[in-house]
Amino acid sequence: MSAVATFVPESTATGPRFGWLRDRGMGASILVAALSSAFGVVLVEATAYIGAMLKSDPYIGDSGTLAAVVTILSVLLVGVALYVAAIVTANTFSTIIAGRTRRIALMRLIGASARSQRAEVAQQGLVVGVIGAVQGLIVGLLLAAAGIYLAENFLGPVSDFTMTQPTILIPAVGVVLTTWAAAWVGSRRVLAVTPLQAIAGSVERSHADAAARPARHVGALVLLVVGAVLLALGVLAGVVTPLGVIVSFLGGLLSFTGLSVGAVLIMPPALRIVGRLFGRSATAKLAAENALRYPERSSRMAIGVVMGVTLVTMFAVALESVEVLLTKAAGGELDSDLSMIMDSFGTIMMVLVGISAVIAGVGLVNLLTIGVVQRRRELGLLRAVGLSNRQVRQMILLEALHITITATATGLLLGIAYGWIAAQSLLGSVQMPPDFDQAAGLVAPAVPWLPIAVIVVATGMLTLIAAATPTRLATRVVPVEALAVD
Secondary structure: OHHHHHHOOHHHHOOOOOHHHHOOOHHHHHHHHHHHHHHHHHHHHHHHHHHHHHHHOOOOOOOOHHHHHHHHHHHHHHHHHHHHHHHHHHHHHHHHHHHOHHHHHHHHHOOOOHHHHHHHHHHHHHHHHHHHHHHHHHHHHHHHHHHHHHHHHHHOOOOOOOOOOHHHHHHHHHHHHHHHHHHHHHOHHHHHOOOOHHHHOOOOOOHHHHHOOHHHHHHHHHHHHHHHHHHHHHHHHHOOOOOHHHHHHHHHHHHHHHHHHOHHHHHHHHHHHHHHHHOOOHHHHHHHHHHHHOHHHHHHHHHHHHHHHHHHHHHHHHHHHHHHHHHHHOOOOOOHHHHHHHHHHHHHHHHHHHHHHHHHHHHHHHHHHHHHHHOHHHHHHHHHOOOOHHHHHHHHHHHHHHHHHHHHHHHHHHHHHHHHHHHHHHHOOOEEOOOOOEEOOOOOOOOOHHHHHHHHHHHHHHHHHHHHHHHHHHHOOOHHHHHHOO
């Protein structure tokens, strides 16, 4: 009976019903859901406010084109935030489940089915989504009210606008559904846990185990191929109509999903190349081996950073390409008013996209911390064979640096490619001066080097922040106690 009590979750054994919310990783998952919900609510209110402001303008009030463009952009940005949050949440739950392998195996041993265990995890995801969505809804409304108050002080009141927009519930509901679905997807490993793992069970799949999953790899390849085809079609359609950007958007979504699903095969070769940059010291070798030995864990950490860097780089390249083309269309010098509008729009867009990058950053911090907690036995063994606290800290920091350098380089390449495709599919059909009888055709990609440098520096700072808590936890591991943990 004591053995059962050791492995049965406190929430079902002696603790409260929702005691699992105190598990490491759940708080960050709620934060991700709250950020996504608040972001969506602010965008909905801002879109309604801008639409009412445009409608009240005597010159453009009769045209709904600008308002429609703003609405479409808002929907796309909310969709991007939900997409990022879903991947981060799925990866978090996958890591949490990996740490519960022995516990789940024991539950299987005493009669629980794999499906019932998976349903329990999905219910936890639903609760996390509801808590985060409600918190985000409240925070989002407060932020939107403050922003609109400031806007009305500077620009004057706008008629026909009210804060009680019925569509504000859409982001909150979307967050609940995506978090629940992400928890369900992230818990698929429960189905593979056997009762024998209650005695021997490993925490993460090895490289050989991860590679031996043909169905998943075929699915990733199909998504990549279909996404690449749609990206090419979007570029071709962009020569005729700006609506080609919609096709490109779908292609980007599918191709990046394929990259996320197949990351366990794609990221290890890149990690191996980067690992050679850290030298041949014992800690450098250990850091590189840890990233490669369990590719699922390292790929889950890397893909969030790849996502954030790709998004910011993509929008930076697309906006720079638009500005370069408009400058060319204006004869070499952009009108000062139009330039100011473009710069303001670009700043706002980068801030909005940056929120999605923050969500991805939260995922990295969370996964690194959970990973260290789940590796207490490994860290205890390293301490027992002679590694000092300083060497353990250095190893964890190098692991984080190893992953973020690889992810940043991958994200920059993807972001530049996606940004150029977005600009090309949107601007390829624009009529150019002097006669305005010929389309722009092939649009050269414009890379804004200052934002790229900012992205690299910000990612480096993220590495230090993300590694702070895990390194502190790692040095607290007492060798004897860690080796005694079952």
